[in-house]
Amino acid sequence: MTGKDPQAPQLARLAGLIADETRAACLLALLDGRAWTAGELARHAGVAASTLSEHLGKLVAGGLLAEERQGRHRYVRLADARVAQLVEDLAAQLGPDTGRRPRTLRESSAGSAMARGRTCYDHLAGRLGIAITEALTVRELLTQDTGFALTDAGLGWFDSAGIALDRTSRRPLARACLDWTERRPHLAGVAGAALCRHALDAGWCVRIGSERAVKVTSAGERALSELLGIGAAALG
Amino acid sequence: MTGKDPQAPQLARLAGLIADETRAACLLALLDGRAWTAGELARHAGVAASTLSEHLGKLVAGGLLAEERQGRHRYVRLADARVAQLVEDLAAQLGPDTGRRPRTLRESSAGSAMARGRTCYDHLAGRLGIAITEALTVRELLTQDTGFALTDAGLGWFDSAGIALDRTSRRPLARACLDWTERRPHLAGVAGAALCRHALDAGWCVRIGSERAVKVTSAGERALSELLGIGAAALG
DNA sequence: CGAACACTTCGGCGGCCGCCGAACCATCAC
DNA sequence: GTGATGGTTCGGCGGCCGCCGAAGTGTTCG
Structure with missing residues (x-):
């Protein structure tokens, strides 16, 4: 009787893409609707460039981000309005300033x-x-x-x-x-x-x-x- | 410049609650709007009762589920319509039958x-x-x-x-x-x-x-x- | 051409987390 | 009371995954 819903693994995988502090920070930053370079995001998230590169790979492969390569830069933005809405909905679920107070x-x-x-x-x-x-x-x-x-x-x-x-x-x-x-x-x-x-x-x-x-x-x-x-x- | 968005950790934590195949299966099952007992969910997910108990603890603590104890049963259901909407939105993002074909x-x-x-x-x-x-x-x-x-x-x-x-x-x-x-x-x-x-x-x-x-x-x-x-x- | 730069790949380390079974606690049936 | 059942707690095991630095690839600039 392991009749687990067939879409459970995929739901978990999708949520897993967001379930990392660094990737979450990227998605929130990209909510400005613009394209960021990998380096900008790495600095923003406070993590090594190599680490962020792997994160971007996963987010792009998962369909959450769209990428655009220009010369030696890798520009990345939210894939579409649906993804933006999804991230917004999740963030809204948190409620207002449940976060720490500004220091x-x-x-x-x-x-x-x-x-x-x-x-x-x-x-x-x-x-x-x-x-x-x-x-x-x-x-x-x-x-x-x-x-x-x-x-x-x-x-x-x-x-x-x-x-x-x-x-x-x-x-x-x-x-x-x-x-x-x-x-x-x-x-x-x-x-x-x-x-x-x-x-x-x-x-x-x-x-x-x-x-x-x-x-x-x-x-x-x-x-x-x-x-x-x-x-x-x-x-x- | 590690000015990471303050809500990133919380967003990751929330997504993390869903980012597990067993917990995802529970949430999808609970989308029927009814209350399930812990045992039913354990059998549904194909996992030991002890394992599921821990999952329920996390989901309740995270505010996704509401629980109601009756005698020796622990009934659990989605906390409210917002949570249901969230799970639906995530599932909708997957697109139709991207899952495996029925066997x-x-x-x-x-x-x-x-x-x-x-x-x-x-x-x-x-x-x-x-x-x-x-x-x-x-x-x-x-x-x-x-x-x-x-x-x-x-x-x-x-x-x-x-x-x-x-x-x-x-x-x-x-x-x-x-x-x-x-x-x-x-x-x-x-x-x-x-x-x-x-x-x-x-x-x-x-x-x-x-x-x-x-x-x-x-x-x-x-x-x-x-x-x-x-x-x-x-x-x- | 060579130096600086943006990004990627790769090993390896460390921590987190889901899993189980065994023991335990509560409730219900008799 | 005794025994069965539903649920929880606890150790311990194993795997996954995010992190880094070092080395490598491609691009731009002087």
């Missing part, structure tokens, strides 16, 4: 910058992401009470804001992503990605530091206030 | 019963779950093109069918859950759970075997046809 001033300010606004793979998160999601909901451009979807008015809003949405993608147009600093859902999916890309392209916000944190510019404050009625207070 | 007739027919209809923690999946989700969508009770949410008409349908929806829960009313046999989303969340419970209570379907598979009764066929226009063909 240094530098860490603390980096933490608060992340809490203020950051990218979550390809969309916006943190107080910035929440403020936008909230504003969309209040204006009935997004409905959250019977699920999570854009309204017809919401489609119109994106259109009039000049943000194109790819409606042919198999990826959901709007999806809720649980924010691990705010404990509330923010907008992800095709619409979330398009909005984030537009915000960066139009200079509404800029990346700060080398990680995921972003900062709203003064042009961004004007645009958010004008288009969604978001006041500076909500972005504090 | 015996018994396995094969069990597999097709599972493909025809099954529970996915607390909602319906398989061709049955897809047929229902599809019918709800065609009748514009559920919208999938701008996200995933019940429409106003959908709320009315649940009401007139006598299926109460708890709108006070923090859990989303409607949520998409990727079906790993059909590769398409089916209805989960509060509405999915209420529908599944009603289907079992009203005798629309009954559990078969000791696992997740369910079978539509003739009363169920009538009800589904009447309420949602689902023909027997869709349930093949």
Whole structure:
């Protein structure tokens, strides 16, 4: 009676890819949606280059990462949005700051910058992401009470804001992503990605530091206030 | 510069709980939403009782399982719907039948019963779950093109069918859950759970075997046809 | 061309962890 | 009470896996 579920070994293997502190650190770092070189990740994780090389091999073989070789560099990024979502979901399961408290001033300010606004793979998160999601909901451009979807008015809003949405993608147009600093859902999916890309392209916000944190510019404050009625207070 | 993300160790620990074949088999078995005894799980996984006891200890300590002691039995079930979703998401990432092919007739027919209809923690999946989700969508009770949410008409349908929806829960009313046999989303969340419970209570379907598979009764066929226009063909 | 650099491969070391059986403890049946 | 059953604890064994440094491959730069 060892009728063990046939997908158990594979589930274990998949989880095993994430079940290593160094690989987990890589995946979290790659949640910024960009491609990192092997060396950058090795320094980030505080481990020898040779060690990290083996980790990348496993993650790529397991389908979690996509690689792109350029000259003597090996660039690596999350394979697709599904993998990003998976890592986010796992991280969200942990709950907010169950981690250690920041020890240094530098860490603390980096933490608060992340809490203020950051990218979550390809969309916006943190107080910035929440403020936008909230504003969309209040204006009935997004409905959250019977699920999570854009309204017809919401489609119109994106259109009039000049943000194109790819409606042919198999990826959901709007999806809720649980924010691990705010404990509330923010907008992800095709619409979330398009909005984030537009915000960066139009200079509404800029990346700060080398990680995921972003900062709203003064042009961004004007645009958010004008288009969604978001006041500076909500972005504090 | 070992500025490793502070949540990396925890992410690794969480994944590590799932990254064992025996524990993975337990979690998959518990996806039927019911409580199993330690002994049942040990036999299911094909491992000594002492070994399984240790596994359960870890899963409970890690918050993935909830336990309930009754007399000399230790009943254990998934801690909540979030954990179930997490396991489902991980399993969905694997893709359909990447596992081995069934070897015996018994396995094969069990597999097709599972493909025809099954529970996915607390909602319906398989061709049955897809047929229902599809019918709800065609009748514009559920919208999938701008996200995933019940429409106003959908709320009315649940009401007139006598299926109460708890709108006070923090859990989303409607949520998409990727079906790993059909590769398409089916209805989960509060509405999915209420529908599944009603289907079992009203005798629309009954559990078969000791696992997740369910079978539509003739009363169920009538009800589904009447309420949602689902023909027997869709349930093949 | 040679030096610096990014990455990979390979041995080898050490620790962690899943497994079992045996002993133990609790509950239930008689 | 005695015996059977479900579960837990404990040692101890074995394998897996992450780590490193050293040596090797390919690329870029002067």
